[in-house]
Amino acid sequence: MRALKAALAGLALFTAASTVEAQTEQFIPILSYRVGPYAAGGSGYFGGAIDYFNLVNATGGINGVKLQWEECESEYTASRGVECYERLKKKNGGASVVEPLSTGIAYGLLDRVAQDKIPMTTFGYGSANAADGSVFPWVFPVGTSYWSQAAAMIAYLGQKEGGLDKLKGKKIVDLYHDSAFGKEPLPVFEAFAAKYGFELMKIAVAHPGNTQESQWLQIRQAKPDYVILWGWGVMNPTALKAAAKFGYPREKVLGVWWAGSDEDVIPAGDAAKGYVSAAFTAPGTAFPVMQDIAKKVYGAGKGNLEDKSRQGSIYHNRGVTYGIIAVEAIRKAQEKYGKGKVMTAEQVRWGLENLNLTEARLKELGAGGMFPPIKTSCADHEGSGMVRFQVWDGKSFKAVTPYMLGDKAMIRKMVEESAAKYAAEKKITPRDCSKEG
Amino acid sequence: MFYREAGQFKTSYQADAAIFPIRQDRVAIAAVLVIAYAVIPLAATPYIFSALLIPCLILALAALGLNILTGYAGQLSLGHAAFMAIGAFASYNFMLRVPGMPILLAFVCGGLCAAGIGILFGLPSLRIRGFYLAVATLAAQFFIVWCLAKVGWFSNYSSSGVITAQAIVILGYTFDTPTAKYLLVLTIVAVMALAAKNMARSNIGRQWMAVRDMDVAAEVIGIRLVYAKLLAFAVSSFYAGVAGALYAYAYLGTVEPEAYNLDLSFRILFMIIIGGVGTVLGSFLGSAFIVLLPIMLNFTMQFMEQTLHLSIPMSAASNLELMVFGGLIIFFLIVEPHGLARLWQIAKEKLRLWPFPH
Incomplete structure (x- = not known):
């Protein structure tokens, strides 16, 4: 009996270990653009996001879950961006969240992310009516529209x-x-x-x-x-x-x-x-998180910016902020679905919808004052709306x-009207947010 | 040896005027269609459909439209993407405002709207030629895209000026999977390519070519320039309109007018220049070259990085890719200024003699 139990336990451990081994890293596709007229913005922004991901990995991951990412050059054009998204969405266990930083690409992905059930953030751009999460469950204009x-x-x-x-x-x-x-x-x-x-x-x-x-x-x-x-x-x-x-x-x-x-x-x-x-974010390298990036990422020769003096520039800090939001959404999802596990895209979506980055939490992250507190919900995918x-x-x-x-209040009313019009045109039945957990 | 028409006798006028007079061509076309309709849907992944084949086919259709205008009728146009935009926005409005509108009819109506505007912007071609006409069509490009963004009615007063394509439903079947969309696009493109091929061989195609080669001479032998040129603009814009509608409905889903910018016009123009001006096949080859080659290069770079264990920074890799792509364009234009279709032509000539070239 004892031998059987031990064997069973061993088997259980083995299968658990093998499933963990199958996917121990959280995959994030990066649709960056580093050529063309907007290369300056793209390299700073995506460089910032990658720098933050590197920092998270260097300090033990999200409850032990390391991040994994792959870049694909989108050239800021819709067709290349769509190709990149299609290429990366199923890779390495599946994409958990996508951010194209391009209005044209975001529109090209709007229907696709809903079909593939992958959340998309449009951080600081995109159409404002997506803040109504009952009509746009998969789109998150986090921060401000x-x-x-x-x-x-x-x-x-x-x-x-x-x-x-x-x-x-x-x-x-x-x-x-x-x-x-x-x-x-x-x-x-x-x-x-x-x-x-x-x-x-x-x-x-x-x-x-x-x-x-x-x-x-x-x-x-x-x-x-x-x-x-x-x-x-x-x-x-x-x-x-x-x-x-x-x-x-x-x-x-x-x-x-x-x-x-x-x-x-x-x-x-x-x-x-x-x-x-x-x-919607503050520049500068004074924030502890930026200091950490300088020390632990650039210090280790892993920094993504080729011109190191661009650390703390507007675009770089925006990218770091996006990195923080993506990581915090995954962390939030882990709180509900199991710490130390790799989250599926649907679980990350829940995390994005239930973000609560308070002033205190931002301080903990070393980003106090770098961007405003964000609290999202099913109805409100924007979560802040604050600008400095x-x-x-x-x-x-x-x-x-x-x-x-x-x-x-006035913006919210306009958002709801615009989203309702979109829902009527696309024949979408909005979710009932009072029933969402 | 394999490609030789010896022994194939034409015994009727019908056989003589057939679209593919040589048996090997008929077999090849049939094989391509069988592969496109039967083999690819079974073998390909959704990625190949929705990221490679669908855009490639749609842009091939757009290139075909431009080829009719520029390649056959000799009228240079830099506003082709704008006519695609008209097709997309018109189809959207027909679907939105006409209850019970069948989607295919909406595409046709979108194409007809584009054709109407195309005739309007084709009017200057009656007086001006060459580069001056290119400038006039450039005006169409800017004016149309501006107008679609300016007038809220076109996008149903969407706050950001975008249109969201309605679902494609034909006879109760919803085309929502990549495979279904691919088959729909393939069918439309195949039918329209066949129509283009036939048009080029018919009376009007010959009129276009006469106008292209020398319009004064064409007029002297009794070709009505007004009719031939404006019809070329209409047909070309119709093709563009349908392609634009497909671009919105079967590919991107939600589009802003800016998606149909000058950049896209140029890309389509490059497609026909590289593929072969004045050939149907060239439109497809050119589209494949412009759409697929950068992606292939991207994969090759990644593969090389992994196998050779290089760590190229992303920005260098992206820029290198563009440089190689540009280099290849120049290489092909030097090797064969008449485009990829001409290379195929030469290959056929060689095959005819092979293996005894003398």
């Missing part, structure tokens, strides 16, 4: 004027990139213009936006109180230089977060001084506000 950002911008301008009611009668220009990206916040700005009684002037800049003489001439004639720069790529430094040329104070130019990286302001030189932009504003002093971005929130 464009709509929340637009709301925070108006809140910031109100604060600058000394109260939102003071915005009445003011003139605000929205100088936007004429694309899906630039048009996304327009309904929000229009709603706020109606609510607070400011005059909204919409001026489009055609892609890529390297000539803006006529637009800035128009701005000079209109003499607006503020200019919101909803730009992308070369459009941003061009706008700042044009503002300088036409004598419009840069202190009154407020940029979107994709207009707020080092790559956007340095080409404009002195013209960018005093310019304020939104941000930073000013470029000619050398680096300095915070001018803490993380702040716009009119969240």
